[in-house]
Amino acid sequence: MSSQPKLRVLLTKQEIEAAVNKLATQIRKDYRDKYPLLIGVLKGSFVFMADLVRLLDFPLEVDFIQVSSYGQARQSSGRVKVVQGLRSKVRGRDVLVVEDIVDTGFTTSFLLNYLRKKKPASLKLCALTDKPSRRQVEVGIDYLGFTVPDRFLVGYGLDWDQQFRNLPDIYVVED
Numbered sequence: 001m002s003s004q005p006k007l008r009v010l011l012t013k014q015e016i017e018a019a020v021n022k023l024a025t026q027i028r029k030d031y032r033d034k035y036p037l038l039i040g041v042l043k044g045s046f047v048f049m050a051d052l053v054r055l056l057d058f059p060l061e062v063d064f065i066q067v068s069s070y071g072q073a074r075q076s077s078g079r080v081k082v083v084q085g086l087r088s089k090v091r092g093r094d095v096l097v098v099e100d101i102v103d104t105g106f107t108t109s110f111l112l113n114y115l116r117k118k119k120p121a122s123l124k125l126c127a128l129t130d131k132p133s134r135r136q137v138e139v140g141i142d143y144l145g146f147t148v149p150d151r152f153l154v155g156y157g158l159d160w161d162q163q164f165r166n167l168p169d170i171y172v173v174e175d
């Protein structure tokens, strides 16, 4: 294992909890009677998804999809493929995609296009964090937690070489 990076807190667990609460309030209002299908994007969204769904007090389904981009680990090359598909039927469903972070936008826009072809009744995006300064493809975020600076983040599901997903706060990796 390589040397450990220095981490600096960017968002505390209290701030994250408040943001997730706010998002859940909006989602409860919009989806209460829709029996939505929430699709988490692995692996980064698993912590966010777990906190979010426990604040949604109505019937819903949860599924996960894993995509990967070809190329270097820290940079989306723009070519994305599905490495673990869905079990659920998307056609006719009200689908809410749950993302940890929208960075260049390649992953999310690929995924939204992929899902749109499956003819959901509606398709929206909930992202905990957004790094708009890095955007290369436009992505509309319907429910957003935080706008974050152009720094590499870890914690609350986000990893650095598969480490730090378990940290309850979100940190910037100092270089």
Ligand code: 5GP
Pocket (backbone or CB within 6 Å): 044, 075, 076, 099, 100, 101, 102, 103, 104, 105, 106, 107, 108, 151, 152, 153, 154, 158, 159, 160
């Ligand atoms: P995009 O395709 O929008 O460039 O990036 C999407 C994926 O890259 C995210 O879902 C996430 O897995 C990864 N990513 C982008 N920025 C960060 C970051 O700051 N920290 C971590 N851990 N992953 C990131």
Ligand code: MG
Pocket (backbone or CB within 6 Å): 041, 042, 043, 044, 045, 099, 100, 101
């Ligand atoms: Mg992701």
